[in-house]
Amino acid sequence: LAAQRDRVVELKHRLSGLDSDLTADLLSVVDQLVRRSVWIVGGDGWAYDIGAGGLDHVLATGRNVNVLVLDTEVYSNTGG
Structure with missing residues (x-):
């Protein structure tokens, strides 16, 4: 889980420099990529x-x- 969270942080960082509707859509759901612990x-x-x-x-x-x-x-x- 920690590695997944780190990759999502890196993805957010890389996407933050881009400006497009697709980027905004991805940023709105990127946290869903981290597996939940139930x-x-x-x-x-x-x-x-x-x-x-x-x-x-x-x-x-x-x-x-x-x-x-x-x-x-x-x-x-x-x-x-």
């Missing part, structure tokens, strides 16, 4: 049973996502 954060109860119906569908898509499951050490579904 995080899904939830407790262990959510990941195991409460939210598993949705979580497995997200993982099955093959999309690049990060999942952080926190061990809450309680059964939080009942208020804990």
Whole structure:
């Protein structure tokens, strides 16, 4: 991601010296070239049973996502 961001900064620098409608259009969307980091954060109860119906569908898509499951050490579904 850092290398992508550096390349976008370089592209912006090079485009800033040009003056055309096409250049302006490209500058308006150039930040979209950096891949986004998507995080899904939830407790262990959510990941195991409460939210598993949705979580497995997200993982099955093959999309690049990060999942952080926190061990809450309680059964939080009942208020804990």
